[in-house]
Structure formats: structure tokens, C-alpha cells
Amino acid sequence: MRWSQKGSTVLNNLRMLIQLTNEWKLILLVIRKSPLTTAGLVIVSGFVILGIVGPYATLHDPIMISVTGALKRLHPPCLEHPFGTDEYGRDLFSRVLYGARVSLVAALSVMVIAVPIGVLLGLCSGYYGGIVDEVIMRITDIFLSFPGLVLAIALSASLGAGLTSAIIALAVVWWPGYVRVIRAQVLVVKEMLFVEAARAIGVKTSKILFRHILPNSITPLLVLITFDFGSVILANSALSFIGLGAQPPIPEWGRLIADGRRWFPDKWWYSFFPGLAILITVLGFNLLGDGIRDMMDPRYRRSIEMKG
Amino acid sequence: MGDIKRYIVRRTLSFLPTILGVLVLTFVISHIIPADPVRVWAGGYKARPEIIEEIRRRYHLDKPLYEQLILYLNDVFSGNWGVSPMSKRPVLVDIAEYFPATLELSIVSGLLLTIIGIPMGLIAALKKDSFIDHAIRVVALIGTSAPAFWLAIVLQWIFYYYLGLLPATSRGTPPSIRYTGMYVLDSILTGDVELFIENLKHILLPSVTLAFTGLGIIARVVRNTALDVVSSEFIDFAKARGLQGLQLYRHILKNSLIPVITVLALEIGYILSGAIVIETVFSWPGIGLYAVNAINSLDYPAIMGVTLLIGLIFIFINFITDIAYAVIDPRVRL
Numbered sequence: 187m188r189w190s191q192k193g194s195t196v197l198n199n200l201r202m203l204i205q206l207t208n209e210w211k212l213i214l215l216v217i218r219k220s221p222l223t224t225a226g227l228v229i230v231s232g233f234v235i236l237g238i239v240g241p242y243a244t245l246h247d248p249i250m251i252s253v254t255g256a257l258k259r260l261h262p263p264c265l266e267h268p269f270g271t272d273e274y275g276r277d278l279f280s281r282v283l284y285g286a287r288v289s290l291v292a293a294l295s296v297m298v299i300a301v302p303i304g305v306l307l308g309l310c311s312g313y314y315g316g317i318v319d320e321v322i323m324r325i326t327d328i329f330l331s332f333p334g335l336v337l338a339i340a341l342s343a344s345l346g347a348g349l350t351s352a353i354i355a356l357a358v359v360w361w362p363g364y365v366r367v368i369r370a371q372v373l374v375v376k377e378m379l380f381v382e383a384a385r386a387i388g389v390k391t392s393k394i395l396f397r398h399i400l401p402n403s404i405t406p407l408l409v410l411i412t413f414d415f416g417s418v419i420l421a422n423s424a425l426s427f428i429g430l431g432a433q434p435p436i437p438e439w440g441r442l443i444a445d446g447r448r449w450f451p452d453k454w455w456y457s458f459f460p461g462l463a464i465l466i467t468v469l470g471f472n473l474l475g476d477g478i479r480d481m482m483d484p485r486y487r488r489s490i491e492m493k494g
Numbered sequence: 495m496g497d498i499k500r501y502i503v504r505r506t507l508s509f510l511p512t513i514l515g516v517l518v519l520t521f522v523i524s525h526i527i528p529a530d531p532v533r534v535w536a537g538g539y540k541a542r543p544e545i546i547e548e549i550r551r552r553y554h555l556d557k558p559l560y561e562q563l564i565l566y567l568n569d570v571f572s573g574n575w576g577v578s579p580m581s582k583r584p585v586l587v588d589i590a591e592y593f594p595a596t597l598e599l600s601i602v603s604g605l606l607l608t609i610i611g612i613p614m615g616l617i618a619a620l621k622k623d624s625f626i627d628h629a630i631r632v633v634a635l636i637g638t639s640a641p642a643f644w645l646a647i648v649l650q651w652i653f654y655y656y657l658g659l660l661p662a663t664s665r666g667t668p669p670s671i672r673y674t675g676m677y678v679l680d681s682i683l684t685g686d687v688e689l690f691i692e693n694l695k696h697i698l699l700p701s702v703t704l705a706f707t708g709l710g711i712i713a714r715v716v717r718n719t720a721l722d723v724v725s726s727e728f729i730d731f732a733k734a735r736g737l738q739g740l741q742l743y744r745h746i747l748k749n750s751l752i753p754v755i756t757v758l759a760l761e762i763g764y765i766l767s768g769a770i771v772i773e774t775v776f777s778w779p780g781i782g783l784y785a786v787n788a789i790n791s792l793d794y795p796a797i798m799g800v801t802l803l804i805g806l807i808f809i810f811i812n813f814i815t816d817i818a819y820a821v822i823d824p825r826v827r828l
Contacts, residue, residue: 222632328515331812332805333763336770340520340801343789344527344534420641424771427643428786443644447775450647451655461644468639476635 223477229470236283237290246277248284249435260453270455272445278456281437282463288438289467292353292431293418297411299357304364305407309395311365312372323369326362334359335421342430349438352431356418367410371403378402405482409475416471423464439464501820509813514567516805521566524798531555534794536579552577570802576795580788585799589781593803594675595665596773596780599704600765602678602697606705607712607761612754614709615716622721630713638710642768646703646775653699663777666696700776704768708761715757719750751822759815766804 241248246267251274261271269278311322329337338355345351375381376399384394423440425431432438434445439460446456528534536549550556553576554565569575575585618630654662669680669689678697681690723729723746732745773782781800788796 222628324511324515327512328519331512331516331809332519332801333767333808335767336801336804339770339785339789340523340797341527343794343797344523346529416639420639423641424643427641428771428774429790440641440643443641443647447647451651454651457644457647461641461648464644465636465640468641469635472635472639 220477220480222473223480226470226473226475226477229466230474233286233467233470234290236286238287240283240286244277244280244283246280248276248280248437251276260449260456262453263455269459270453272456273449278442278459281442282439282460285437285439285442285460285463286467288349288432288436289419289422289464292349292356292422293415295353296356296360296418296422297415299353300361300414301364301407301411303357304361305368305400307361308365308368309372309399312369313376313391313395313399319369322365326365329359329362332359334417335424338421338425339428339430342425347430347433349432349436352422352425355425356421359421360414360418363410363414364407367406368403371406372399375399375402405478409479409482412471412475412478416468416475419464419471420468498820502817505813505816505820509809512809513806516809517567517570517802518563520798520802520805521563523801524794525553525555525562525566526559534792535576575799575802578788578793578796578799580791580793580796585795588784588796589799589803592779592781592784595778596766596769596782598676598678599697599700599769599773599778599780600762601676602701603704603708603765603769604758604762606701607708607765608758610705611709611712612716614713616720618713618717619720619724627717630717634710634713636710637706637708640707642703642707643771643775645706646700646772649699649703650775660699661696662699664696665778666693700772700778703772704765707768708764711764712754712757712761715753716750719753720746723749748822752819755815755818755822759811762811763808766807770800770804 236243258267258271259273259275261267261275263270267277267279269282272278272281307322307326311319338352338359341355341358342351345354381394381398384398389398422431423438423443425440426438427440427444429444432441434441442460443457446453446458446460449456524535525531531553532546532550532555535553535555536546554562557565573586575589577583578585578588581588614630614634618627621627650662653660665677667689668677669684669686671680671684673680673683677693678690681693726749728749729742729745732742737745769778769780770782770785772778773780774786777783781803785797785800787793788800
């Protein structure tokens, strides 16, 4: 008895190991088959790591204005200042690095607020149907009747300029997308046999929603979150470009571009590098999102598994 | 065509609650969310006490909320969108002056987007998985990922400062007679070729910027739609029936239209919100420049006016799109 139990765990471990190597093989295959997805993954990981450690890794203080700095105001890019310096002699490379954290914090906060609201309303809307669905979807439609950025501008103007109000405004704009995606997924999954079976044996509704339906909606959710992370970074930088989001001396990327515009076109580096940082980061999220979508598409997955 | 008419009536009726909902949303944003609505409407902390009293009365901010809502709806429908503390003029008068510039910019961007985006998507579909397909995808993705306001600055640097080919700011010269308020169109109408070329040069950089940021979505949708339609069963069937050439293309095109129209309607939203941000960069005197100036001088009625206008335009476009669906696809009318 004891021996066979042990044997089965060994067998299980072995099976898991095989599965694991299969997963690894799959990941390697993806890297080989889709260099763009890999590039996206590298950019996104780089952005997250810089967002966490960036402010500690800078050689120069990104916010404080130093006495010696005044000697080097608006210095073009050189070895010591790869992105040049601003009008107070601050190192723009350090400021752009610090900006990664501002964007990361902003986008993460927006997601932490918007995704749970959207998911919860989407689950209810799709599962209960009827009047609940009708009310939730009508409200969602009203929010979607505005181009997102315009609504965010109006909201954060009402809340008063600042990073927090930009985050709240962007979260208010971004939740309806999740309602739509989750609702569509729930409508499919709730007709499946295992959900019916769970209902038949009397499993609680909340448990059906979160244990059975939500896990089966995770793929489109993941794809949307990846894309939205990029769009939120873009929208947040647009808000601070027009003077609404993070306020000085916080080095937000959009704000840096706006500040640099005063010295256009002679001091081109001032606006150029923060914008390049936005472009590369958002591109990374878009490439990764594309890749995840392709990978989760059963047709594609089967084709690489068969070749592997 | 009888059922089309019935469909339009039904759709109009179902759009009224959406318009009402949008107005309630702008009411909540403008009357409930600000910590001190009176001060916000009056133009911020600098407003003098007697002005604040006047504002309180003008926007009915001393009444209970439900009454404020009814008075707000009444004001919006009767064209009283408030008075801008900056220009001291009614917001709607300001908007009427600034709007043609944005309209012109949006139309030119939309045309560029369509003329470039649709062939790009078709080429990508035809050469699926080739180098060209990947290259188009990367170019389109860069457009989607780049901040429009930064792209604007980079293009200015290249084409104005470095190459000296195109003007970087302003709309050019207004033609002698004002027909539509759109300089490019008006200079054609007055028959002034030189002015037309000058104004076209002015609109080129801002419209290319806006078109480039929207290119990614339309190219992708056109590509995927074309691939789906070409490999679908009814095309096989049409081929089996012996259809060729133009007749076959008619089937392909008609069935590709709905996704393409959907994405074009969506793009108008992108172009309008992009215009808000980039008009400042090009000193383009449209509602975007007006709104950004309003944000920087705490001109709240102006900000809300522009928001409301864009919301209403967007609803109207969605309405037109829905009707276009019904005209193209009889199944929608059911």
C-alpha cells in the first residue's frame, strides 16, 4: 500500500516533469517561431524591472537640482549624460528612468481598479441576464459613447490636475472594456455541460462564477490586460503632456516631452528620448499582446505542437 | 426598403436614452465630481467673490441636485453651454469658431487613413506571412504605439527644421471668401491654386501624424477580414457557381465592408481625441487647441463644452454606422 502510493507520486512527479519540459519546449518554440513576441516579452520585462529598481540605479538625482548642475544646463547627449540634460542641468537619462516607475505605478493602479470592477460586472451581466444584464450594459454603453481620452481629460480636469486624479480618470474610462469581454465569454461558458452539472448538484452561484466560469475566461482577459497596459501608459502620458497628470518635479514621460518643447528645435534630445521610451514600452506591450493572442489561438498552438 | 425605414425609426428611438445617459454623465462630471463646483465653473481659485455669486446663480448651483440636472439638460438643449471665463463669450460661439479647423483636419486625416490603410491591409493579406506582411505589421504597430504628440514633434523636426520642406505651425492663409471655414476646401472653391497648395502644405504634417497613429488598427482589420472572407464557404460556393473576376470581387468586397466600416467609425474617435492633443503642437486653431488652453487657464465651461460636443459627434457617428450596417446587411434589420 505504502509502496504503491510512493510509486504513484514518483510517477506523478515524472509526468509533471514531462509536462514541464513540454511547456519549456513550447516556450522555446514560440521564441524561435515568433521573434516579435520574444522582443515584446524582453521589452516588457525590462520596463517592469526598470520601474522597480530604476530610481535606485540612477547615477544622478532625477529630481533635485544640484549646484554643479547649473553649469551643464541643456547639455547635448554625451557619455556621462546619454540623453543630455535639462534646463536645470538635471540628467535626462535618470529622469527618463524614474519616469518608467511613474508609468508603471500609474498603469498598474489603473488596472487594479478597472479590471476587478469590469470583471465583476461582466460576470453578473452574462450570468444573470435579463434586467441585470440590461442595466449594466446600458451604463457600459454610455461610457463607451466617448472616445476614451476625451472622457479621461474631462474627468481629470474636474478632479484637479495630479497623478492620482489621472489614475482615477483612466480607471473610470477603462473598466467598460472588461465588462464586454467577460460577458461575451460567460455567455459561451455558462451553456457548457460542466457548469450545468455544477448547478445541478447545488454549487453556490458565487463559486460557479469564480471557480468555473472565470478561469475559463482568463485567456481573452489576459490579452486585453496586456494591450490595455500599453494604452493606459500612452493615455497617461497624453494627460500629462497637456498639463493634467503628474505635476513637476515628478518626471513623467509626457510631461518631459511638453517641457522639452520650449527648447525645440535646438535641444532636440529633451523631447526625443522620453518619447522614445514611451514608444518602445507601448510597442513591447502590443507585441506581447499579439503574441499571447496567437499562442492561445488553438489553431496556431496545434500547428507548433505538431511541428515540435 | 420599407423595413429599412422601420429600422431607422427603431434605432433613433433606442438612441435617445444613450444621448440622455451621456448628458447625465457630463452632468455628474461637471456638477458632482469637482470638490467645489462653483469655484471650478467660475475659473478656479482666482475668481472674485461677486463673480462666484453670479456663477452660482447662472449655473443654478444653489438648487438641489435633481433640479440642477433638469436645468442643465434644458440649458444644453437650448444652446446655453455656459460662458467661458477666458474669452468672456458663450462657449458655443467659441466652439463654432474653432470647430471648422478640427473638422478639416479630421477629414483629411480620415481620407489619408483610408487611402493608405486599406491597401496596406490588402497587400498584407495577399502576401500573408511574407516579409512584406511582417514589415507592414511592424510599421502599423509603431504607429499604434507612438504617442501622437511626440510623433508630431519628430515630424516637425525632420520636415520643417531639418529638411525645410513643410511649415511646422498654423493653418496657412484664409481664402478671400469663407464658405465652410475649411481653408483647403474654400481655396478650391474660390479657385485660388496657389493658396490651395499653401494650405495643403500646412495641413499635411498634422494630418499625417493623426493618420499614422490610426493606421495599425485599420490595416490589421482589413488584412484579417480579407483572409476570412476569401477562405469562407460562400466564396467557394460562388466559385463553384462559376463566378469570376468582377462578380467574385463584388461578393468579397460586400462581405468585407461591415468590419471595415466598424473600424472606420472607431478611428474617427481616435482622430478626434488625437486632434485634442496634437493641435497644440502645430498651433492648429481647432477645438483641441481651445480645450488645452482652457485646461491651462482653468476655463471649465470650455472644457465641458468640448467634451460634450465630441461625445455627441461620436454618438451620431455610431448611429450612422448602425444604419450603414442595415443597408449593407439585411440580417441586421431583423
